[in-house]
Amino acid sequence: MIAIENLVVQFGGVRPIDNLTATISAPVSGLIGPNGAGKTTLLNVLSGFVSPAAGKVAVDGRDLLALHPLGRVKSGLRRSFQTEQVVEDLTVAGNLFAIADHVVAPSERAAAVDAALAFTNLRGAAHMLGRALNLFQRRLVELSKCLIGQPRLVLLDEPAAGLTNEESATLREMILRIPGELGAQVLLIDHDVELIRSMCTETLVLDYGRMLALGPTEEVLASPDVRRAYLGEF
Numbered sequence: 001m002i003a004i005e006n007l008v009v010q011f012g013g014v015r016p017i018d019n020l021t022a023t024i025s026a027p028v029s030g031l032i033g034p035n036g037a038g039k040t041t042l043l044n045v046l047s048g049f050v051s052p053a054a055g056k057v058a059v060d061g062r063d064l065l066a067l068h069p070l071g072r073v074k075s076g077l078r079r080s081f082q083t084e085q086v087v088e089d090l091t092v093a094g095n096l097f098a099i100a101d102h103v104v105a106p107s108e109r110a111a112a113v114d115a116a117l118a119f120t121n122l123r124g125a126a127h128m129l130g131r132a133l134n135l136f137q138r139r140l141v142e143l144s145k146c147l148i149g150q151p152r153l154v155l156l157d158e159p160a161a162g163l164t165n166e167e168s169a170t171l172r173e174m175i176l177r178i179p180g181e182l183g184a185q186v187l188l189i190d191h192d193v194e195l196i197r198s199m200c201t202e203t204l205v206l207d208y209g210r211m212l213a214l215g216p217t218e219e220v221l222a223s224p225d226v227r228r229a230y231l232g233e234f
């Protein structure tokens with residue numbers, strides 16, 4: 001469960017998060033909003049890339065902001081980025097070991113990497129270099145990195161961007177297995193409202209850094225305020 005209280009982020013005169021209070025508790029939750037609404041900034045606060053000017057964030061009752069970014073990773077926070085971050089000169093397994101080296105005991109690293117590769121069906125590609133991967137494989141590597149060790153909260157920023165419908169469906173099925181099989185909560189940003197509808201039982205909508213709606217996804221997407229913010233988008 002992510003409990004956000006009176007969160008403020010200030011960049012000079014811009015306030016991408018403006019006194020946000022929200023509790024996100026569904027196993028797979030959506031985070032949506034128009035461009036510039038503050039979605040990525042919220043993920044940056046959770047993962048420690050951005051320090052808020054004010055407010056509190058607790059994950060499963062633990063004060064997240066008290067931990068430095070690596071401490072958050074060690075406590076089970078994982079994150080993927082809008083632009084995939086695969087290291088071109090490392091193999092797929094090497095990309096995963098780069099995470100495992102920080103969060104898994106040496107004797108358990110190989111098993112942790114193998115388990116993540118198995119989860120995402122990437123075992124057969126374990127020895128391919130990053131530069132040889134297609135976009136789908138890159139997206140799978142990004143997801144695999146989030147599954148290394150014992151994830152507690154997985155933050156995914158447009159994980160299916162650029163994929164075909166079929167690839168996106170495969171990725172969605174994998175993401176949906178995360179809470180049940182790994183015991184981690186998933187928070188997912190996406191502009192594809194149908195993807196959010198099909199995956200997330202709960203959705204938070206941001207607009208200008210404020211909460212526009214939060215609740216069961218179908219109710220949120222039916223809200224006139226949300227439809228207005230997305231006018232013409234769905």
Ligand SMILES: Nc1ncnc2c1ncn2[C@@H]1O[C@H](COP(=O)(O)OP(=O)(O)OP(=O)(O)O)[C@@H](O)[C@H]1O
Pocket residue numbers: 011014015016033034035036037038039040041042
């Ligand atoms: N480092 C920064 N310095 C100044 N302004 C920033 C910075 N990062 C983000 N912003 C501004 O904060 C606001 C929110 O940006 P953010 O990227 O969080 O929005 P978003 O909802 O993720 O948008 P998108 O859907 O386009 O990715 C925007 O106005 C953006 O220009």
